Amino acid sequence: MIEHSVGIYIGLLLLSCVIAIASKMVTRLPYTIFLTLVGLGIGLLGIGPEIEETGFSHDLIFFVFLPPLLFQGAFHMNLNSLLKQFWPVVCFAVPGVIVSTLLVGGMVGWLGGISSMMVAILFGALISPTDPVSVLALFKEVGAPEDLKILVEGESLFNDATGVVLFTILLKTVLGGQEFGFGQAVYEFVKVSIGGLLLGIVLGWIVYKIMRHLEDHLLENALCLVLAYGSFWLAEVMHLSGVITTVMAGLMIGNYGRQLSMSEKTTKTVEIFFESIDFLINSLLFILIGLELRTAQVGNMWMTVFVAIAAMMIGRAAVSYSFYWLLNQVGTKRPKRWKHILFWGGLRGSIPIALLLQLPNEGVLETWRSVLLVAGFGCVFFSLVVQGITLGPLMRKLGIGGAEEALQEFEVN
Secondary structure (H helix, E strand, C coil), X not given: CHHHHHHHHHHHHHHHHHHHHHHHHHHCCCHHHHHHHHHHHHHHHCXXXXXXXXXXXXXXXXXXXXXXXXXXXXXXXCHHHHHHCHHHHHHHHCHXXXXXXXXXXXXXXXXXXXXXXXXHHHXXXXXXXXXXXXXXXXXXXXXXXXXXXXXXXXXXHHHHHHHHHHHHHHHHHHCCCCCCCHHHHHHHHHHXXXXXXXXXXXXXXXXXXXXXXXXXXXXXXXXXXXXXXXXXXXXXXXXXXXXXXXXXXXXXXXXXXXXXXXXXXXXXXXXXXXXXXXXXXXXXXXXHHHHHHCCCCHHHCHHHHHHHHHHHHHHHHHHHHHHHHHHHHHCCCCCCHHHHXXXXXXXXXXXXXXXXXXXXXXXXXXXXXXXHHHHHHHHHHHHHHHHHHHHHHHHHHHCCCHHHHHHCCCCCC
């Protein structure tokens, strides 16, 4: 019954608030790390409602949870700064994610016990997108260079899009609903990406022009919410990438809308509103993945989890170091210390969790879904807890930020 499901979600939201209070007042751990520990605890201890009781569906993740997360990230991105780092961001976010997907998938399929190589590559796609939230908070704390912040944030914004597009194409192939040859897969990827990009620009521009004639912060905030969900839905109906469409719409409003049409009050309202939604959705995602893990035989999967974590780190290292070296050979020289931050700061967070929750329990995935859930959560857990805790000391050891950064500005590869 819907009353029962609504009651459960209200309880989960209340739990999210309790977790946030505990992380600030009791443990002093960053919220994302504490939330990951809670998700693990729910999964291992078997507490909470059955996932079926929540009325959870895969469409809920895709059409309700993803759009505001993507819009909020794009809204805060400075377009001028992004364009200055355009080619590095594109290289890390598109070919970088593709290379990572193949490397991680290949290693997990070869050593991790997942005999279906297409399922292993699907796992590589869903675990490749990075999450900059914890990293950017550290950057602000230590005073990291603006170019490094834009590189990390821009890569994350667009590798989310690339990862979701790859995941969607591969999922259709794995489930047998649609067969893609290499050429057709490339065509599909380019079509949904370019189409989504253009649609997002157009929709963002239309809403920006409307907002120029408004002086109502509540109405403008409502328009941003409609744009976030509406752009995603329209793109999917048109068989384009809803992820890329929403990201581009968010970029348009976050730059043209914020600078040329929004008052300071409107900007603050939109920021607080979407940050609140982001907080609630991230909380629900980690609690839901914990509920999903309850039914998995975690004890039998430690080797797969270990291989998945190792594959994730090797894939990230291969992309970070090789692409960084290549970009320094053909473009602007950047300090060599930055490549270590790009590698170790490639944390995984809400997008991989959302994609894991979207895996249906049908077809060949009936066999592998539990394995992917456990391996994927293991990767996110390692990333947020181990990398998240040690990234700050690494940045300080490398002299990222502050006066030491300025003194070493000309240190390059």
